[in-house]
Amino acid sequence: MSVNEFKDLPGFKEEHVEQLAAIGITSVDELKAAVADEEKSKEIIKALTGVGPKTIESWKDAFEGGKTAKAEAATEIVEA
Numbered sequence: 001m002s003v004n005e006f007k008d009l010p011g012f013k014e015e016h017v018e019q020l021a022a023i024g025i026t027s028v029d030e031l032k033a034a035v036a037d038e039e040k041s042k043e044i045i046k047a048l049t050g051v052g053p054k055t056i057e058s059w060k061d062a063f064e065g066g067k068t069a070k071a072e073a074a075t076e077i078v079e080a
Helices: 015-022 028-036 038-047 053-063 069-079
Strands: none
Touching (some): 028 038
């Protein structure tokens, strides 16, 4: 999975765009760098409504080209 827009991230809500802008993150590339940095990740968790460590981990996976949690769940259902 490639992430080209914020909405490509699992669990990303439209309200997060404004919340990210408030902490200086206005692009997908900036968010990618931020979730890879432990201190910035903590700042994101504090600033974004409903975002916690699990969400940050799923975003990291998405940025790295991994499956999202939804995709993994769908795969497990299909394989079962």
